[in-house]
Amino acid sequence: MAGVAILGLPNVGKTTLFNALTGLGAATAPHPFSTAEPNLGVARVPDAGLDRAAEVEGSRKIVHAQIELLDLPTVAGEGHSGLAPRFLARLREEEALAVVLRAFEDPSVPSDESGTDPVEQAETLLLELTVADAEVFARRSERAAKEASADAGKKRFAAAVAKASGVLEEGTPLRAVSWTDEERSAFRDLAPLTLKPAVWVVNAGEDGDGAGAAERVAETVPAGDTVVTLSARLEEEAAELDPADRAELYEGLGLGEGALATMVRATYDALGLLSFYTLGPKEAHAWTVRQGATAREAAGKIHSDLERGFIRAEIATLDEVIASGGWDACKAAGCVRVEGKDYVVAERDVVLVRFSV
Numbered sequence: 638m639a640g641v642a643i644l645g646l647p648n649v650g651k652t653t654l655f656n657a658l659t660g661l662g663a664a665t666a667p668h669p670f671s672t673a674e675p676n677l678g679v680a681r682v683p684d685a686g687l688d689r690a691a692e693v694e695g696s697r698k699i700v701h702a703q704i705e706l707l708d709l710p711t712v713a714g715e716g717h718s719g720l721a722p723r724f725l726a727r728l729r730e731e732e733a734l735a736v737v738l739r740a741f742e743d744p745s746v747p748s749d750e751s752g753t754d755p756v757e758q759a760e761t762l763l764l765e766l767t768v769a770d771a772e773v774f775a776r777r778s779e780r781a782a783k784e785a786s787a788d789a790g791k792k793r794f795a796a797a798v799a800k801a802s803g804v805l806e807e808g809t810p811l812r813a814v815s816w817t818d819e820e821r822s823a824f825r826d827l828a829p830l831t832l833k834p835a836v837w838v839v840n841a842g843e844d845g846d847g848a849g850a851a852e853r854v855a856e857t858v859p860a861g862d863t864v865v866t867l868s869a870r871l872e873e874e875a876a877e878l879d880p881a882d883r884a885e886l887y888e889g890l891g892l893g894e895g896a897l898a899t900m901v902r903a904t905y906d907a908l909g910l911l912s913f914y915t916l917g918p919k920e921a922h923a924w925t926v927r928q929g930a931t932a933r934e935a936a937g938k939i940h941s942d943l944e945r946g947f948i949r950a951e952i953a954t955l956d957e958v959i960a961s962g963g964w965d966a967c968k969a970a971g972c973v974r975v976e977g978k979d980y981v982v983a984e985r986d987v988v989l990v991r992f993s994v
Contacts, residue, residue: 639908640705642728645737646751646758647711650840650869654737655708657872657897676708682905683898684923686955691921694963700922702912707731729828733908734835736762740850741842755839755850759857763810766830771805773827778802797823813859834907839866863903867896911984916964933978936990946994950976955985
């Protein structure tokens, strides 16, 4: 399961977003630092196609893909806001970042520590993350240089770390620079924060505060980062409704599936993941695999025995299965094709693995 850290300055709505995504009820309060300890929860990746396929197939159980979310506290001092040092290690363990930026005005929720300009907040947090990485890389670069002087085989590693250290010292996030696979491998044990995929969440008010903010934020953060706009408070309220009422609320506000679906998918995409499916009367299941994974790798996500004894995979698209009225009907209509172990799995593939152990 992919792990995503939610971070931001005080009173920007981090925990409200966490509650909306997970359906949990972590405590919130209209004052800074109400989150003293990390909150951990799971968000279900919205997937209307899976729901429809399960209905067509008559599946008794539906299993959506999931993302693990870590809501981290922040600390702040006069004229300065930053990440608590004791939580930096936790942050480095996560695979991606969801950075919440406040773009709403609310007299009942003080904005002294964050402000309401999402661009200024993005700049502050980018600097915080860059400084945190710079300190780690400076220490490692010095040690790596000494090791390389005694062992020529370590010179390439030392050069990569020194290069990254120089970039960070200039105040540039690592994600803003192109790196070779070898260089990225050298950084892996350092778990750089500024190399993690990031989704920037502009938390707007229910009355439309923050209009146009996403475009300004996109011009500020590293190219390739995803920026979405939503109202965390509205989404938290919607999360408490039953699915039918929630859909009605979204339709009435013209939000489609809701902004949270957009945010979760954006995080999923930022991690370079995709969903494939297995379908049957017992269960309709969405599985997560990296983009570019082969059929054999995908089989291993289902069960190690399927990867070990892989013979072939029968493949159809989710849309073909739905349009045909189920897997068996799809196969009868000639929609199902046979692929070998090196087939690269695509988004929305339905996979039936044939194996022998």
